[in-house]
Amino acid sequence: MGRAPLRRVVVLDDFGDVAPAAADWSGLPVEFLAAPVPEGERAARLASADALVLFRERSALPAGLIAQLPALRLVVTAGMRNRVLDLEACTARGVAVCGTDSLASPTVELTWALLLALAREIPWQEARLREGAWQGGAGLGLEGATLGVAGLGRIGAGVAAIARAFGMRLLAWSPNMTAEAAEAAGATLTDKAGLFRGADIVTLHLGLGPTTRGVVGAAELALMRPGALLVNTARGPLVDQAALIAALERGHLGGAAIDTHEPEPMAEDDPIRRAPRTILTPHLGYVTRENVRRYFEGAAACLRAWNAGLPLPRPLNSIARDAQGTTP
CATH class of the missing domain: 3.40.50.720 (NAD(P)-binding Rossmann-like Domain)
Incomplete structure (x- = not known):
């Protein structure tokens, strides 16, 4: 079964405005949000997004919000663990979830x-x-x-x-x-x-x-x-x-x-x-140029793999592991 190319990708919580220069996003329909989206506005602001890129654990993606995002098909989280992302809810809704490489x-x-x-x-x-x-x-x-x-x-x-x-x-x-x-x-x-x-x-x-x-x-x-x-x-x-x-x-x-x-x-x-x-300090532990590059180069690679119908790198749920289809 094929998968359609992504139409709207939103990178959330790029507080330092570092994501645009951290990776090659060319050809990807990416929108960068530097300011946090108020909790009450997230469903409306993200309703048409078919992919979200999470900058670590800055904004939560709980089951209630996932249920209000009808277009969502792919989530990429920076790093391989995210305590504020409901992985089970993503799986239940058929949303693929991938992570990225990171440095300690x-x-x-x-x-x-x-x-x-x-x-x-x-x-x-x-x-x-x-x-x-x-x-x-x-x-x-x-x-x-x-x-x-x-x-x-x-x-x-x-x-x-x-x-x-x-x-x-x-x-x-x-x-x-x-x-x-x-x-x-x-x-x-x-x-x-x-x-x-x-x-x-x-x-x-x-x-x-x-x-x-x-x-x-x-x-x-x-x-x-x-x-x-x-x-x-x-x-x-x-x-x-x-x-x-x-x-x-x-x-x-x-x-x-x-x-x-x-x-x-x-x-x-x-x-x-x-x-x-x-x-x-304002949660600077992971925020270095080198680590940010790993996060967003990994995110861009996942988005491109999706659009090309290739296996998704660093899958975090069964939907991502099984996403082997080709684009129409």
Whole structure:
């Protein structure tokens, strides 16, 4: 059975206006949306689109919205996992879903940029300097300090490798971690309480799911050493934000660096904006020129494969795996 060429492809949430130059889109009926589409307007704005390209998890594609998109036949998501895309609903509606290649290194690098800035108090020292003052206080040296790594997937293992180069001691924990996995990363396996109690810095690299939402709450933060630091480049809802703000305001924590938030983009009145001793970045972990090229070159390749009647690259559901037809 053949498949008709795509007539309208929408690339969602290109906040930085990077997608047009990141790939060769020539010959493809692509429309780029730089501003987020309000949730209540998405069905109407996307009703005639037969393909959507999702820029990571910026806009959700739940079952209710999928049901209101009668023309939709193909979804390409940047990367190979997307927690806000209802894959089962796409399959039930006969919508093919594909992913793209991605790099772990950008998030590893940003984790270390934030960790170093936090440990050496760079934002606050720079602010003093610009205000006409000189040094104030002292930062944390990393050699001999203990880094607690929650999650040792591609990103967590990459962070751990750099920690070893700094001469840090490593503790590791996740709900399903084994002693063998921890040892392979040069870390000592501990339980959750041991991780938070024993680390000078805790860095989060867990996936978000029912068992990890709010996994860092008031109890875990209270276990941390006075002046300890927290880095989150994984998912905002891993941390109970109210508990984190309270720990920062009490002065129990030395600081927190946070790249991921809920919702995104961050609300203008989000209380984390006013929390002391914080470094906040707008979910930059995966956003490098190299990674963006991988995302959108992969998306363009999938769109072209569809139009040419070729097997779809990096299929994520049975519809995409079975899409072998030729164009009329």
